Amino acid sequence: MSIFFLSDFGVRDHYVGVVEAVIEKIAPAARVVHLTHGVPPQDLRNGSWQLWAASPHLPHGSIVLAVVDPGVGSERRAVVVETERLTYVAPDNGLLEAALAEQTVKRAHALTDPAYRLRDVSATFHGRDIFGPAAAHLASGVDPAAFGDAVDALAPLGLLPRDAAYGEVWTFDHFGNALTTLRAPEEAPTAITVSGRRVPWVETYASVGPGEALALRGSSGLVELSVRDGSAREALALTEGAEVRLVP
Known part of the structure; x- marks a missing residue:
């Protein structure tokens, strides 16, 4: 199972590597493919475009781990969203809106069950402690519904490609x-x-x-x-x- 990883972490620090290490400990057979870690810090506009542009080219059944999370540690939700082609793990902050608009969303669930995150969750690094583990558990066969309650509506960003003048x-x-x-x-x-x-x-x-x-x-x-x-x-x-x- 492939996990396509996008973030604003950059490559200077250990952040990307330690998320991949957490994934490997949980799902050693999973293959992590790095889409990009060059999204400018906290830039949801750029992150949403990157996901929108990349998603049509990803293999059917893949997991997409997307972490651009200026609201980390706040009350914003962490979610898993399954479409007819891909399964996304991301913060619910509008990052996914454009990519999801061109797919059929089958279901979405909040990432709340502590069984599928690290024991000690930092207020500043949910990529390592919540999102990475969730992607790994999905790659190991855990059903999206196991992570938490169903989510009816996801947060918008208000940026969608359109046919217009x-x-x-x-x-x-x-x-x-x-x-x-x-x-x-x-x-x-x-x-x-x-x-x-x-x-x-x-x-x-x-x-x-x-x-x-x-x-x-x-x-x-x-x-x-x-x-x-x-x-x-x-x-x-x-x-x-x-x-x-x-x-x-």
């Missing part, structure tokens, strides 16, 4: 490309406007010269704003939430 900058990737909430239309627009600036629509990064801004269909099917050989975030002074509009 306007949207917003969802987040930025490692290269400084701006990923928007707009699905790229079948009929290509002539341009995109963002923060009062008009950016031409092209097919590839090479369609413009070095340092020039462009808009195109990104690899996940969203409208993407870029600068060739540069960072759109820096060059265009873009921010998350900036309004984006299609120009027919």
Whole structure:
């Protein structure tokens, strides 16, 4: 059984390694695949995009361990959510909303049974003490219903890809490309406007010269704003939430 692990832990400290160690102690046969640990600290917008973009490519039946948890130690719930394809273990803080919107949720349960967490639960490291163990127990065959009561509604984040003429900058990737909430239309627009600036629509990064801004269909099917050989975030002074509009 594969566990796909995403977090904002980075790779400098021991956090990722110790979560994997906890998983191995509980489920030694499980295989941990690291999706990314480069989500910016506490950045739910970026984490939600990463999960949304990655989920369609994960093998059927996999477990997704997602930990971006600015509310760790608070009353926010820890949950396991089963869809027709994947099972997610994560905080209930909107992180899963976009990924789940394109799947059929079969059931969701709170992670409350102490039998499936570490004995001493830290107020600051639920990835190690709650989420990692839950993912490991799932990989060992524990049914999601065993973890706790059913959950009817999950917390929203309010960021969903859509087919529309306007949207917003969802987040930025490692290269400084701006990923928007707009699905790229079948009929290509002539341009995109963002923060009062008009950016031409092209097919590839090479369609413009070095340092020039462009808009195109990104690899996940969203409208993407870029600068060739540069960072759109820096060059265009873009921010998350900036309004984006299609120009027919």
